[in-house]
Amino acid sequence: MSDRLYIFDTTLRDGEQVPGCQLNTVEKIEVAKALEELGVDVIEAGFPISSPGDFKSVVEISKAVTWPTICALTRAVEKDIDVAAEALKYAKKGRIHTGIGTSFYHIHHKLNSNPDEILERAVRAVKYAKKYVEDVEFYAEDAGRTDNEYLARVVEAVIKAGATVVNIPDTTGYTMPYEFGEKIKYLIDNVRGVENAIISTHCHNDLGMATANTISGIINGARQAEVTINGIGERAGNTSLEEVVMTLKSRYKVLGIDTNINTKNIYKTSRMVSNLMNMPVQPNKAIVGRNAFAHSSGIHQDGVLKNRENYEIIDPTEVGINESSIVLTARSGRAALKHRLEILGYELTKEQLEDVYTKFLDLADKKKDIRDDDVAMLVDDAEKKExxxxxxxxxxxxxxxxxxxxxxxxxxxxxxxxxxxxxxxxxxxxxxxxxxxxxxxxxxxxxxxxxxxxxxxxxxxxxxxxxxxxxxxxxxxxxxxxxxxxxxxxxxxxxxxxx
CATH class of the missing domain: 3.30.160.270 (Alpha-isopropylmalate synthase LeuA, regulatory domain)
Structure with a gap:
């Protein structure tokens, strides 16, 4: 089995479904070019039949982007597929992403149908899409809550019909990592012809386990991960691109799976998406949050200053951040204060440092954030002692x-x-x-x-x-x-x- 994981980015489709995060076509092109520079393999550019704006965006992104595959989403409806094919006509490499719900809930309560009819509709949609493009991806919506035996029947049938990728979405973020991993393994072990397609993950974060489920799926044989920048997406969001990529990179010796992502572009791409979508990144967000490489505890600061790997498993430069942040707070020690003073150009004697540190603790109890001006003030106070x-x-x-x-x-x-x-x-x-x-x-x-x-x-x-x-x-x-x-x-x- 290949050790290469394909990164399918759906920031511009699933990610953009967040209320208030809609982008215009120019902004979408800007993000698409950044994703190309980042090294994603597939860009899901939109849902063409949903609106004229989405249709136009898929067309223009197809023109603007060179080497990634451009993907357009559809339902298992011929009209959707016709419109998607039209939107993709300028794509150098185009993919139609079609599918239908396969769980009990979707079959009976959403689609008012039955398992056999759903299977037939799935096969028919894949065959119809194959008339337009060679690269067809099928999604089994709500696969996370779909019975494994029935899911295997659907997957086998759509691969036989010509699907090159089969997406196994945990649409509601319901599964546990061991369950999702077992589901992927069941498909790998029980679907005839599975070697003729790539199995993909598409996990949501409703229970906070999107990344864990995705990694579990990859470990068990999935070789495409559907993700978004900053983990944005409906409800609690999608699997975060940066978390999956850096997990694989930092644990490469154990997992042995690589991606095409230029990780040094992760941080700037994160900032771009956050700014364009007006969607702030939470400070404690893994990899790209403001505090991801910040240290305020005196013990941690001393350890990081002695050797970064004492408290950091990722070098911040690997994701495009210049350096770790030593944040001065009431919990900071002398080593952190001395480090900051040296950066600012102050060379103090041991006695002077002790005096400044005493005043620093007093100030830190009053202020939440100690800045360079504050540090300069403390040195000035120390000089006034003379x-x-x-x-x-x-x-x-x-x-x-x-x-x-x-x-x-x-x-x-x-x-x-x-x-x-x-x-x-x-x-x-x-x-x-x-x-x-x-x-x-x-x-x-x-x-x-x-x-x-x-x-x-x-x-x-x-x-x-x-x-x-x-x-x-x-x-x-x-x-x-x-x-x-x-x-x-x-x-x-x-x-x-x-x-």
Whole structure:
């Protein structure tokens, strides 16, 4: 049996059925070209009879794409097949994908028919499609809930009628991995002529097992997998292309099955589909989610920095991501902070790093996301420790009906000084208290507050311009508390005065 798995991408057909994710023809062509560059073997371009737009998309994609097979979906209805054949007339390699429901539910409650009639309709549809194209795929809708013996009869009959691929869909995402694997194995072992066709999987994710079922099917003999980018699709979605491909790649020594996918294009294709379909990828999505290669735990960060394989089974560069992400949070350790500081160009002594790390933990408890500006602020704070005048304590009382009051303690060359003052606002009260201690008649020329980050836990940067003895001095302060940042900016300017 071949060790080659064919990747059948149905992002533009099954994936596009998600409400709100419809694409126009130009966008579909853009996605189709990206899928060609990615290396998919078959692109299911649409369901031509369903709408003029779908028909046009299949026509234009057939013209735009060079080497992948272009597939058009139909029901087991002659008119559907006629329209699909017309839409595929420009395809270099065209495939008609026709089929019918085979489960008890579909036969009796959807189609109001019986097993023998369904089998006859299946054979008739395949033979009719063969008049137009050599490559005909048959789908046994709801095969996941179809009795294996009856399913084998249908599969054998359609292969005999000329089907080159037989799709075994778990349409409702009902099966367990062992059940789906056993179903594929049953067909491989019991269908006469099965060697004349490729058995395909098409799994849905209603119970969260689409990828597991697909891999189980592949292990048991399926050699085509029907997938979508990011796992998009009706209800809970389809099997994710990136998960199947990277499972096979990372476990190649065990499974020995390969694909034609250029995995380095996975991430950019994922972003394209997400953006065009306005369908955000969940952060913890395997392979392409924002957190797929992100580490926030100190233990994990230290391990990854020592050797990536300690906590990553896939090199992010293999899927087109430049590097793992060391995310700074309250759970991060010194190794992660030191790594980030080095990237930003800071070289700290062991003592300086310890001081910055202490402040980092305090900030991380206040903010959900520590960014580079925050890290720079921490280093700046560490450098301020060497200054003559430092803020030791600040407490402000304010409110709608309260006169703002500020209590300040400064450390001046190792000696502590306290003062309390009121003001027009909390910042004014704090600056007045500082002035009482430093006893300098300075003029505040400019006071500017700037948000560095976004959200309610913003880091604010304060710029101050002071004039003293006809000389201008500039100070900067950064903190999540804007009053503290203002006092730090004021003291930064005061420390620069040579008196």
């Amino acid at each position: 200054r003559r005048i430092k803020l030791d304590f600040l407490q402000v009382v304010t409110g709608k009906t309260l006169q703002p009051m500020a209590s300040v303690r400064l450390d001046i060359a190792g000696e502590k000084f306290d003062a309390t003052a009121s003001g027009n606002g909390p910042v004014d009260a704090a600056i007045r208290a500082v002035k009482q201690i430093v006893k300098r008649q300075v003029i505040l020329e400019e006071f500017l507050i700037q948000a560095i980050t976004r959200g309610s836990d913003d880091v604010g940067k304060v710029h101050m311009e002071l004039e003293y003895d006809n000389v201008k001095y500039y100070g900067f302060g950064v903190n999540t508390d804007i009053i503290t940042a203002s006092v730090e900016a004021f003291l930064d300017a005061i420390n620069k005065m040579k008196v």
